[in-house]
Amino acid sequence: MSADTERLYESMMQSIVEGEPEDAERLAREALALGLDPLEAINRGFVRGINEVGARFGCGELFLPDLVRAGAAMKAATQILEAEMLKRGTARRAAGVIVLGTVKGDIHEIGKNLVGTLFTANGFRVHDLGVDVPYEQFAAKAAEFGADLVGVSALLTTTMVGQRRVMEALEAAGLRGRVKVLVGGAPVTREWAREIGADGYSEDAAGAVAVARQLLSAHP
């Protein structure tokens, strides 16, 4: 690999660490113009950035807004590169397919969006169903997208009970055997998650990614 290519990969990594979507997008285009393999660019450039951000977040050097900006930069780069990969008939293997939404009756979306951003940044394919999502919709979309994991957010004590209904809908659709369920939201507790039979629970977005990884690695 030439020193120029190495420098380019280095800049890619930096664009993620700095959380600059415009730089990331420009560098992705540059890589394609130079004829570099898009998957190589992702793995040797941008993914290193995400790993670096994760490590520095872990030791308290970077903060949550840094993670989100890094996620946005990652998305900007991968959109360009994955479009090219699609054209070539190659595809990046996703860490997992996730269907995400805020449950019916609840329109809070920030926490859910944050989780979605971090999942995307970490190589998961995320289908965000939005807010006020009917219980059955979680099951229908999980089936449609072949989801490995369904994430159900609820911010109200009155809508939190809807998480149980989603569990029931997944059960009714015969999906519980192959789809893991992650629940979250301010009123949600570990005990609640256990009670309704959810597979995972995290108090915050960064934790959700770790829990999902763990769940899916144990997945057959």
Next chain:
Amino acid sequence: MPIASIEDPKLSLNILTPDEVRRLHTATLDVIASVGVRFPSARALDILEAHGAAVDRATQIARIPGHVVEEALAKAPPAYSLAALDPALDLPLDGRHSHLGTDGCGVEVLDAFTGERRRSTLQDVSDAARVADALDAIAFHWTPVSAQDCPPESRSLHELLAIWEVSRKHVQTESIVTVPEARAAVEMAAALAGGRAELRRRPVLSIMQCTLSPLAHDGGSLEAGLVAAEAGLPVGYMTMASCASTGPATLAGNLVVGNAEVISALALMQMAHPGCPVYYAAAQTAMDLRTGAYTGGGPEDYLFGAATNRLADFYNVPLSMGAFATGAKEPGWQSAVDNAFSAFMAVSTGADMLLGAGLLYGSRILSYEMLVMDAEIWSLVRAMHRGIVVDDETLALDAIRAVGPGGNFLAHKHTKKHMRALWLPTLMDRRPYGVWEEKRDGAREWAREKAQALLRAHHPAPLDPRLAAELRRIIATLEQTAPAPA
């Protein structure tokens, strides 16, 4: 037992200059007029449009000209009282008083007897209300925890009834977010007050709604608020915009976002029901940079509390503000720091209503120990705000002359006359070291004992059984007519 509210505080704190308040106001009007605020309610959008707002039905965003907002806000009454079932417990919101309420709406309880953490139930609402009823620091109730054993569509009403059954203090509920619930709550309050006209005169219930930061409202909250405003119940909209997540990272920017939410909702209430009692409500904070969580507490919290007081003053409406908010998991150093500072800042800037006694972990967990400790913090803050009285009697020259150099004041008549005005703790440990060493107990144990004693012994006269039956009937009617959750 009279309520220990704070009256005519002698301390005051400068937090924003009049010019800075004006700049916040101007920036807020600019945001409301140019960016707009989302009102996901056809009814709300109709009202706003009729009053001159530019309404986009697809996005549900209303852009309201500044003068329209100002004209609407000018109709809000500057002072009124929150009525209690016992008129002796009425709370004047007149700019001269600060009243403390409980916090809400928690989802778990640290059991007062076993210490076990568990999901909250209707019984917990009732128990917490009884303890709050017995504490003179607590002037009014919030729904302290969610009655998660009640059906969601009528839960807020069961919670209200549970409080009214054991306490005659004013109730401000933060958990009514649908029109059917709001209608039923008005009906229940009217039954207690003795009719709709009497309720308007003596609102025994006030309503708190949350905004949806940034710059949006919840449709149900808006319409429930309109129902309450029509009945003359005081209605407030609370912003919890958090620096760096639901608001800008800078404090001034976050105030602008929160202010736009609150005053746009209050203006809507005034457009619909001119002259209805409203209040500003705020519990702004900074997102925790590491977890993104709303935690409560911290210097930004305290500053926001103080600043929103100046904004509410500027709009000449009362303020109900989040204080006593802490991210602590159990009562201790963190909760004491948070709650002491936030209470002090709120009262020294003249907050009419302070919320927040008794909950931990970002208002998620009810702790009876914390509730009793918060009452003690309140008594401390109350004593501080009496300030220092300087007059002939307090200068004590006669006593000083009589005692002279080297004597002491222990037995002097002046001491006997005035010593009881000095603050005495019930939870601070001022015992000799040896006594402590032997027992190794302290505030938490004493607070727990007090809460346990109150839970065992404080059983206020129950609500008139006929009234209670009537309130139950109203709830049952709602449960029969409300569509079962799909």
